[in-house]
Amino acid sequence: MSEAGELPLAVDGLTTAFRVEGRWYDAIRDVSFSVARNETLALVGESGCGKSITALSIMGLVPKANGRITAGRVLLDGRDLVPLDETEMEKIRGNAISMIFQEPMTSLNPVLPIGFQVAEALRYHTALTGEAARARALALLEHVKVPSAARRFDDYPHQFSGGMRQRVMIAIALACSPQIILADEPTTALDVTIQAQVLALLAELKSETGMAMIFITHNLGVVASIADRVAVMYAGDLIEIAPVEELFEHPMHPYTEALLSSIPRVDRDAGDLKPIAGQVPPITAMPSGCRYADRCPLRVPRCATMPPLVGLAVDPNHQVRCWVRAADESVSA
Amino acid sequence: MSVIAVATGRGAWARLGAGIRHHKMASFGAGIVILMVLSALLAPWLAPHDPLEQDVLLRLASPSADFPLGNDSFGRDILARILWGGRVSLYVSTLSVLIAIFVGGALGILAGYIGGLFDRVLMAAMDVLLSFPTLVMGLLVVAMMGPTVGNLILAITLTAVAPFARIARAPTLTVKERDFVEAGRALGFSHLRIMVVHILPNVLDDILVMGALWLATAIRTEASLSFIGLGVRPPTASWGGMIREGFENILDAPWLAIFPSIAILVVMFGLNMLGDGLRDTSDPRLRHE
Numbered sequence: 001m002s003e004a005g006e007l008p009l010a011v012d013g014l015t016t017a018f019r020v021e022g023r024w025y026d027a028i029r030d031v032s033f034s035v036a037r038n039e040t041l042a043l044v045g046e047s048g049c050g051k052s053i054t055a056l057s058i059m060g061l062v063p064k065a066n067g068r069i070t071a072g073r074v075l076l077d078g079r080d081l082v083p084l085d086e087t088e089m090e091k092i093r094g095n096a097i098s099m100i101f102q103e104p105m106t107s108l109n110p111v112l113p114i115g116f117q118v119a120e121a122l123r124y125h126t127a128l129t130g131e132a133a134r135a136r137a138l139a140l141l142e143h144v145k146v147p148s149a150a151r152r153f154d155d156y157p158h159q160f161s162g163g164m165r166q167r168v169m170i171a172i173a174l175a176c177s178p179q180i181i182l183a184d185e186p187t188t189a190l191d192v193t194i195q196a197q198v199l200a201l202l203a204e205l206k207s208e209t210g211m212a213m214i215f216i217t218h219n220l221g222v223v224a225s226i227a228d229r230v231a232v233m234y235a236g237d238l239i240e241i242a243p244v245e246e247l248f249e250h251p252m253h254p255y256t257e258a259l260l261s262s263i264p265r266v267d268r269d270a271g272d273l274k275p276i277a278g279q280v281p282p283i284t285a286m287p288s289g290c291r292y293a294d295r296c297p298l299r300v301p302r303c304a305t306m307p308p309l310v311g312l313a314v315d316p317n318h319q320v321r322c323w324v325r326a327a328d329e330s331v332s333a
Numbered sequence: 334m335s336v337i338a339v340a341t342g343r344g345a346w347a348r349l350g351a352g353i354r355h356h357k358m359a360s361f362g363a364g365i366v367i368l369m370v371l372s373a374l375l376a377p378w379l380a381p382h383d384p385l386e387q388d389v390l391l392r393l394a395s396p397s398a399d400f401p402l403g404n405d406s407f408g409r410d411i412l413a414r415i416l417w418g419g420r421v422s423l424y425v426s427t428l429s430v431l432i433a434i435f436v437g438g439a440l441g442i443l444a445g446y447i448g449g450l451f452d453r454v455l456m457a458a459m460d461v462l463l464s465f466p467t468l469v470m471g472l473l474v475v476a477m478m479g480p481t482v483g484n485l486i487l488a489i490t491l492t493a494v495a496p497f498a499r500i501a502r503a504p505t506l507t508v509k510e511r512d513f514v515e516a517g518r519a520l521g522f523s524h525l526r527i528m529v530v531h532i533l534p535n536v537l538d539d540i541l542v543m544g545a546l547w548l549a550t551a552i553r554t555e556a557s558l559s560f561i562g563l564g565v566r567p568p569t570a571s572w573g574g575m576i577r578e579g580f581e582n583i584l585d586a587p588w589l590a591i592f593p594s595i596a597i598l599v600v601m602f603g604l605n606m607l608g609d610g611l612r613d614t615s616d617p618r619l620r621h622e
Contacts, residue, residue, distance in 0.1 A: 059519055065449075094520030101519075106512040111534040120530070121520050172520065 007075075008179045008212045009058070009097075010034035014072035016057045018283070024070075025283045027053045028236040031072070032309065035180065035212040040203075042227035042244070043216045044259075048280065050236040051216045055182045058214075059099060060089040077179070095125040098173040102185040104165035108157040114168045115141070115153035121175040140171040144201060163194035167201065174205060181206075184216045199226050220263050224248060229317075232256050235280050235291040238309060242318040252312065252320040255292045290322070298324045349538055352614025359610020365603025369596075373419035380413035384570045396588060403588040405578060411588065414570035415596050421571045422600075425482060426551035429489035430544055436490070437497025438540050442528050444498065445505025456502070459495040467492045467554050475563040485564055489551050500543045504536040538611075545608035549601040556597050572597050 014031040017024040028050035035041045043051050056062050058074050060081060074081040076096060081089065093099075101107040108117060118137035122128045128136055134153075141149035144167040157165055166186060173181055183202065187195040203226055206213050215226055223230055224244065231241040232253065240253040251257045258276045278295040287293060293303040302323045309321040320326050353359045372379055382400070388408035396403040402411040440459070444452040465473070467489075474488035508514070509532060517527045558564035559573025567574055572593040579589025 061515070061518055090521040090523055092521065093518070094522070099516070099519040101512060101516055103512050107516040109513045109517075109531050109535070112531070120522075124520070124522060124526070169516075 007034045007036055008077060009214075010073075010075040011054070011058065012073045012075065014054070014057055014074065015070045016053055016062055017068060017070045019066040020284055023284075025286065026070070026236060027067075027283060028057070028233075030306075030309075031233075031236075031238045033231050033238060033241055035214060037179075037212055038207060038210045039228045040206060040213040040215055040226055042223040042230045043214060043233060044218060044220065044223055044230060045233035046218060046259075046280070049233045051218075051233055052184055053236075054233070055099065055184050055214070055216060058182065059093055059097065060084065060086075061093075091125075094121055094173075094178075095176045096178055097180045097182060098176070098178040100166075100169050100173045100181065100183040100186045102188050104162050104169050104189065105157075107169055108165055110157055113154040113156055114160065114165075118168065118171050118175060121172050125176045137171075137175070140175055141168065144168070144171045144174070144205075146171070161194075162190055163198060166190060166194075166198055170198075170201065170205070174209075177209060177211075179211055181211055181213045182216070183213060185218070186215075187222060188217070188219070195222070202226065220260065232259070235286065236283075237291055237321060239292065239321045240319065241309070242315075242320075246315065246318050250318075252318065252325045253292075253322050254296050254298050254325070298322075300324055349541060349611060349614070352611060353607070356610045356614050358606050359614060362603045362606025362608075362610055365599060366607055369419060369600050369603065370423060372416055373423050376413075376416035376420055380410070380416045382410035382413045384409060384413040384417040385568055386410070395586070402592045403586065405575070405589050406582060406586075411575070411592055414575055415572070415593055418570040418572045418575060418593065419596065419600075421482075421565050421569060422552050422555055422573075422597075425485055425555045425565075426489065426548055429486045430493060430548050430551050432486070432490045433493035433497050433547065434540055434544050437494040438501045438533075438536075440494070441498035441501025441503075442505050442532055442536065445502040446509050446524070446528050446532065448506075452502075455498070459498045462491065462495040463499075465492065467550065468557055471554055471558045472561075472563065475558060480563050480566060482565060485555060485558060488558070489554050492554070493547050493551065496547065497540060497543060500539050501536055504539055505532055508532050508535045542608055542611040545604055545611055549604035549608070552597065552600055552604070 011034065012032050015029045016027050018027045019025075031050070031054055033041065043054060045051050053062070057069055058081070062069060069082050072082070076092065081092065084092070108114065112120075115134065115137055118140055119133040122133040122136055126133075138149055138153055141153070146152065146164055146167050152159070157168070160168065169186075186202070187198050190198060199222065202213065202215075205211075215223075217223060227244045229241065229243050230247045232239050232247075232255070234255045240247065240251070240256045242250075242252075247256065248260065251260050255276075258274065261274045262276060264270070264273060276295060281287065281291060281294065287304070289304040289306050290296070293299050296303070300323060307321050307323045307326070309319050310326050311317070311319045312326065353363050386409060388404070390408065392404065392406060392408045400410050400412065402415065405411055405414070440455060444455045462470075470492045471485075471488040474491065475484050478484045478487070514527055514531060517531050522531075555564055555571070556573030556576070559571045560577045562574075562577065564573055565571035567578075575593040576590045576597075579586070579591075579593070583590050
């Protein structure tokens with residue numbers, strides 16, 4: 001974590017708690033990762049594992065009424081965002097960090113023309129006004145390959161298909177040339193063919209601009225095609241982080257292993273699918289140790305205390321939060 | 334504020350405009366309203382006589398070729414007074430409804446967006462305002478502060494703010510939960526900008542529909558207050574005041590009260606048709622009928 005200053009984004013020990021019936025529970029705890037320029041980090045895990053909470057915590061958008069960041073730092077170019085007040089965060093959101101949402105159908109304002117919505121981000125964060133903002137917005141729409149963008153500039157969101165709307169959302173997110181893009185399941189609501197187009201577009205834009213991308217998804221197929229590195233989350237813990245090929249070939253954490261063997265594959269029988277037995281514990285009854293322990297076949301008494309996220313001796317870039325596996329690997333190395 | 338002009342200029346207005354054109358009742362109502370507004374605006378050119386010119390010889394004269402609606406107890410031309418009175422009625426009611434839309438709409442969106450204690454306190458205050466019947470509130474304000482046109486506008490505005498706050502708050506509660514509001518926050522937009530640029534255009538048609546209906550109520554309130562002598566002061570022509578003057582001679586010269594009554598009736602009819610039609614066209618559940 002010492003090189004944090006050179007990285008566009010480093011998250012260090014981030015813990016976000018939510019209040020449920022008057023008591024505070026950690027929705028994510030001690031989450032640490034970083035993203036380099038021109039790198040895509042995929043954040044994967046099942047629903048409710050804390051992927052989106054992590055994104056909201058980075059953006060400073062955790063609902064204040066019943067949520068708060070209790071520990072940790074979010075370093076943007078070495079500057080901690082957690083203590084910043086609302087006005088300072090408003091300057092950063094949509095500007096240095098922007099976000100693409102899951103539902104292109106509802107993430108655009110239905111009563112405003114799409115061109116206006118792209119230009120609005122520009123007018124808000126940059127010195128561009130009036131015609132200049134309009135021209136730049138049009139260029140952005142053309143850049144994300146919205147067909148006949150000039151003619152459709154003043155059309156409303158309902159006149160576009162889901163894939164086109166997601167392109168518009170991407171244009172808005174890119175408007176102020178952010179250093180970091182947080183994509184929260186941007187392709188989940190799209191058809192597979194459109195998914196592939198949008199993924200290709202994102203990859204292309206990323207390599208053009210050199211921005212860092214955090215790609216949140218539960219789809220491991222998407223991960224394989226777009227990510228450079230993968231971080232796996234389970235019940236609010238970041239349990240494993242590794243370069244994408246390494247993770248698919250040598251998953252270390254028992255949960256990652258189980259997750260990979262639960263992907264349906266064309267070349268295998270449906271009978272070979274292995275569902276993971278048991279349930280994610282509810283937030284009000286999380287074990288203080290390893291949160292996967294109850295479902296884990298390798299469980300040892302030590303799992304009652306929280307394992308640290310440690311790099312493996314064979315490959316320090318491959319970190320895992322597991323007493324059994326981390327120890328095995330270190331011994332064998 | 335070009336942002337607001339763009340935000341509100343296209344969506345809501347264009348939708349309402351298209352709605353009116355495709356809805357028979359609404360376009361009929363709109364036609365009546367436009368006619369009445371034009372005749373009031375053009376009163377100085379349309380009116381054949383001076384509305385204040387008295388003629389003892391024409392006292393309570395029945396309708397004639399020269400004075401098609403007859404003359405009042407001072408021998409003034411009733412047609413001219415109705416045209417000029419329309420200016421006062423429309424001026425007072427339009428201004429008070431516009432102020433009420435602005436204040437009530439802003440309060441309603443704020444209450445719905447902020448929620449919590451602020452919402453509860455504000456809406457409780459609105460409920461108190463709402464519990465005053467329109468006429469009682471009018472009496473209260475005008476009796477306490479004096480019968481001036483300004484106070485008349487204030488009185489009508491006070492009764493209309495609460496309904497506009499309610500009508501703006503209800504859709505705000507659902508709109509603020511929509512994804513594009515969070516997307517706007519993620520783009521760094523301030524709460525104020527989200528309310529003005531992103532929520533307002535989504536709740537504007539509800540407010541405008543209500544505006545047409547309240548315009549009718551405001552005209553009636555103005556007429557009622559003028560009728561009981563707390564509104565526009567004579568000799569300035571106003572519809573309510575004319576009915577009151579005509580009331581004294583209703584058996585001898587019924588046209589004194591009947592014609593201004595018809596004017597009020599027609600305007601209210603037109604505004605209600607327009608308002609109901611707008612509501613039909615802006616309510617997707619009723620759109621298919």
